[in-house]
Amino acid sequence: MSQSDYREDLDTAVAAARAAGDVVMQYFKAGYDVRDKGGIEGEENPVTSADLASNAVLKERLLGAFPGDGWLSEETADSTDRLERRRVWVVDPIDGTKEFILGIPQFSVSVGLVEEGRAVLGVIVNPALGETICGGIGLPPRRNGEIVGPTDTSDLARAVCLASRTECEKGWFDRYTREGLFARVVPIGSVAYKLALIAAGRGDLSFSLTGKNEWDLAGGAGILAGAGITLVDRDGEAIRFNRPSTETHGYLTANARLMPPLLDLIARERADWRRVQSQG
Template identity: 40%
Template sequence: MEYELTILSQAMSEAGREALRLASAGFETFTKADQSPVTSADLAVNRILQDRLSTAFPEDGWLSEETTDNDTRLSRKRVWIVDPIDGTRSFVRGLPEFCLSVALVENGVPTVAAIFNPATGEFFSAIRGRGLRVERLSDSDQPGFTSSERPVALVNPWELRVGRFEGLQDHLHCRPIGSIAYALALVAAGQADAAITLAGGNEWDVAAGVLLVEESGGRATTAAGHPVTFNRPDPRLPGTLAVGSDLPAPVRTRLMQHGLAAASHPL
């Protein structure tokens, strides 16, 4: 799997440079049918990743937020699951809380994963069974995420605004962040203690982050605490909960209780 990770790293580095170039030169923004934004940068990054990975691994399947889905992937043993830019709203606003997120999934289980924040240069990667790797792919002077308040859970900004984390803030600090993939990478790296979303999501949002968290010694599940499997016919997911390996047991238990209760009473 080192070869797969090498090709993936090269592709993500190239795609990340293109995202930053467009962030500086200008890009178009569109609204998708679900009212979420997509930019010409999302599409350009998707093209680069698909071209590089599909050329290197032509027998593998493909599932991406920015590629029309079809059921061909369901018959493939290996599938690349891709979010070209997770945190598009942050990208549009010029905030360094977006990332490229890619996982190679085999028989429903992530085996290779990488998350790259081009704005900060942070590159988080893992091969199943070989631990987490954190490095920098650029000399960006943009600092990465830090929090002086610990323990800290990274949460969806909208969910925080509407009060979905009431009852948790006596136990840990809830800090909004614009990308669940980046949040999972930060938990894996020990820069945050937990990440939680309650309003659902899709496989491409979390496939890479789940492996990163697991390889760091943490735990990643659905919000209700169930294992996450990938390359399913319907890629939608019922929320995500990730906890780092150093989170105190009482706080971990409270988070799991909150996720389970929220999953039982969706908005």
């Protein structure tokens, strides 16, 4: 499709995500209720009244503008109806709820549009930093209105990796800098925000081998598509969206030059992990 084919969709998504971000910040400053949704063994899975309010704004704005589209949100009960739709909005009203609760400005509102299983555009709003990153097929990434793009770093040893804040706290990324595999690892909460920053050239690569959900990835995947960057799972397979199960096998992304060596590195990492598991 041409640039104009997705322009109306992107403009609507940007307005919706910013409106939701404004609502999120009202709660951020004034207080909110928190409960644990459960569903993640051994970890808290919090949801706040801010998540639910953001979800309501996004759904009203996006489905109000495009009533024939499907809907998938972390904070809406899933329906198989979406599987019959060619276009589906995949959203996370607050990606990085733990960071939101802790007051760390690394949470975001994530909106992605999926067509026939492929993310075609995305908007990530970090309302605490006043940052909007958006883009899509035929629409190069923009950060607060300015056209941006990925880095051209070609050596993993010089690369900046944007990694999960939680996984960094567990020490899972320590060896990558200790052994000189990456130049630097930067911990960031929201998955969607990390992907947007890669598309905007604020980091070289990002990955997680732990399971994710479609709403974590769709918005960022749409922006990456506009930057000409691929998003794959830990097996190196392209991530498809609007599937019966929303779970994905982790994710990997990097600029075009770094993607081949990153895939090779992760293949070795997974082989080592399997060997340890079989010996244990």
